[in-house]
Amino acid sequence: MYSGCSERKMELKGRIISRGTAEGEALSTSQPISFYGGVNPTTSEIIEKGHELQGEKIEAKILVFPNGKGSTVGSYTLYRLKKSGLAPAGIINKECETVVAVGAIISEIPCIDKINISQIRTGDTISIKDNVVTIK
Amino acid sequence: MFLTKEEKRLLKGEEGFAVRKSMEILVALGSIYGAQKLIEVGSVQVAGVSYHNLGDAGLEYLKELARDGKVKVLTTLNPAGMDLKNWQKLGIDENFAKKQNLVIDAFERMGIIISCTCAPYLIGNLPIYGEHIAWSESSAVTFANSVIGARTNREGGPSALAAAFVGKTPYYGLHLDENRKPDIHVNVAADLLKISDWGALGYCIGKKAQNEIPYVTGIKNATLDELKSLCASTVTYGSKPIFHIKGITPESEKHKPPKRTITIRNIDIKNAYKSINDDFSDIDLICVGCPHCSIKEIAEIAKLLKNRKISSNVEFWIACSRLVKQMADKRGYTNVIEKAGAKFACDTCMAVAPLKGRFRSVMTTSAKGCYYSRHNSMMTKMGGLDECIAAAVKGKWN
Numbered sequence: 001m002y003s004g005c006s007e008r009k010m011e012l013k014g015r016i017i018s019r020g021t022a023e024g025e026a027l028s029t030s031q032p033i034s035f036y037g038g039v040n041p042t043t044s045e046i047i048e049k050g051h052e053l054q055g056e057k058i059e060a061k062i063l064v065f066p067n068g069k070g071s072t073v074g075s076y077t078l079y080r081l082k083k084s085g086l087a088p089a090g091i092i093n094k095e096c097e098t099v100v101a102v103g104a105i106i107s108e109i110p111c112i113d114k115i116n117i118s119q120i121r122t123g124d125t126i127s128i129k130d131n132v133v134t135i136k
Numbered sequence: 137m138f139l140t141k142e143e144k145r146l147l148k149g150e151e152g153f154a155v156r157k158s159m160e161i162l163v164a165l166g167s168i169y170g171a172q173k174l175i176e177v178g179s180v181q182v183a184g185v186s187y188h189n190l191g192d193a194g195l196e197y198l199k200e201l202a203r204d205g206k207v208k209v210l211t212t213l214n215p216a217g218m219d220l221k222n223w224q225k226l227g228i229d230e231n232f233a234k235k236q237n238l239v240i241d242a243f244e245r246m247g248i249i250i251s252c253t254c255a256p257y258l259i260g261n262l263p264i265y266g267e268h269i270a271w272s273e274s275s276a277v278t279f280a281n282s283v284i285g286a287r288t289n290r291e292g293g294p295s296a297l298a299a300a301f302v303g304k305t306p307y308y309g310l311h312l313d314e315n316r317k318p319d320i321h322v323n324v325a326a327d328l329l330k331i332s333d334w335g336a337l338g339y340c341i342g343k344k345a346q347n348e349i350p351y352v353t354g355i356k357n358a359t360l361d362e363l364k365s366l367c368a369s370t371v372t373y374g375s376k377p378i379f380h381i382k383g384i385t386p387e388s389e390k391h392k393p394p395k396r397t398i399t400i401r402n403i404d405i406k407n408a409y410k411s412i413n414d415d416f417s418d419i420d421l422i423c424v425g426c427p428h429c430s431i432k433e434i435a436e437i438a439k440l441l442k443n444r445k446i447s448s449n450v451e452f453w454i455a456c457s458r459l460v461k462q463m464a465d466k467r468g469y470t471n472v473i474e475k476a477g478a479k480f481a482c483d484t485c486m487a488v489a490p491l492k493g494r495f496r497s498v499m500t501t502s503a504k505g506c507y508y509s510r511h512n513s514m515m516t517k518m519g520g521l522d523e524c525i526a527a528a529v530k531g532k533w534n
Contacts, residue, residue: 017164041193072272072292073189080193101164102294106157106197113168 020110034070154205166306184293330520335503338369425455447531
């Protein structure tokens with residue numbers, strides 16, 4: 001899919017889960033993320049064993065993953081990250097579920113879903129504005 | 137999703153921060169799951185109370201909500217991480233107690249009843265048939281949907297709180313008739329002789345009907361306590377938070393058994409015990425009351441413990457709500473139980489108390505209790521009430 005071409009500005013339209021604007025570097029995975037137990041709330045590092053992004057920090061990234069999983073307490077993990085300045089700048093999902101939706105809303109992290117996330121690669125500079133994702 | 141003028145006003149923040157956040161949550165969940173509108177709820181049960189699970193992040197969020205959030209409907213609370221009065225007796229550390237009390241203070245300020253029980257239907261939060269409610273706590277959700285025929289999705293702590301502040305929940309999932317139909321027929325051809333057999337049955341059903349709605353036949357009668365145990369177990373081990381039992385639960389009459397049938401026999405129940413029971417004989421903790429004991433169960437425990445002494449090698453905890461304990465006090469059960477050396481663990485339970493590292497092994501009547509104890513790195517054994525008490529007196533299993 002990667003063409004090597006530097007110009008690939010693209011706009012993807014999705015559904016607003018938590019309204020807002022954000023810009024940053026994408027951290028992208030095709031695997032679901034569990035925030036409770038799967039992300040260290042004091043460092044923002046993904047700690048789930050065997051996860052594609054294990055060892056990566058989600059701080060200030062636009063975090064791109066298909067959907068959340070695991071305990072609903074995970075919503076509070078996102079809130080805790082936000083309060084200590086370690087939250088992702090934005091969240092893009094394929095299909096958002098309760099844990100991530102509630103977490104993004106209470107933490108005021110811009111979040112949209114119904115996006116074809118395979119279009120977004122780790123390292124892309126992307127922005128979220130309301131229901132539009134722009135890959136720069 | 138359709139919103140009334142009034143609901144739009146709440147979403148704009150005209151009733152303050154807590155209501156605005158709550159509306160944002162309800163609207164987001166409504167659009168994710170395709171709800172057409174919000175509907176009024178009769179009551180709310182809020183989980184996510186133990187500081188052990190909430191941590192400082194959860195506490196901070198609750199404090200923020202408590203600044204201007206007041207519940208609009210009857211709202212009760214799940215167990216906390218400790219007995220709110222006798223936490224010292226149960227060996228809870230002081231710093232934990234301090235934080236847990238701050239969590240409870242926040243809920244108190246919101247106008248929530250500090251019931252601290254996973255069985256709210258035993259203490260006055262009892263919905264009626266067909267009533268829409270917004271409950272968290274999977275065992276209570278399953279009891280409300282299945283045994284009572286009330287209607288609730290399996291809410292998380294924050295979404296249940298959101299429903300409490302608005303008095304409404306998005307109309308989707310188990311609120312709708314079409315999503316309450318059974319998927320699989322479970323024919324029970326096994327003998328259910330003691331309370332833990334119901335947990336074992338729930339284990340078998342949950343494992344075989346993953347994310348499905350079971351329609352159970354072959355059960356001729358059941359008590360409230362047996363159904364309470366079955367509800368906790370089926371949902372813990374994987375089925376949807378609703379089942380129908382022919383001749384016992386109210387909605388069973390609306391449905392016919394689905395064609396796809398599985399049969400649970402005595403051998404399956406035996407195998408369930410095998411998977412739940414670890415191999416050990418020295419027991420550190422014996423705990424009954426998952427879900428929280430009813431007054432009838434406490435009466436039974438008192439009868440079995442009369443004039444007996446629990447071994448000094450073990451701790452014996454009886455988990456129940458403070459209200460049920462007050463009845464036990466008046467009836468004299470508490471006296472008998474405490475004289476034997478057992479302890480009441482009110483307001484809390486084995487699933488949410490900070491037990492990790494304190495006990496190596498636990499014995500209980502509850503299949504759900506075993507599941508969560510393994511998460512706390514404990515070895516587990518499940519047995520009937522008299523077996524638990526025999527082990528407590530002896531200080532070891534068999």
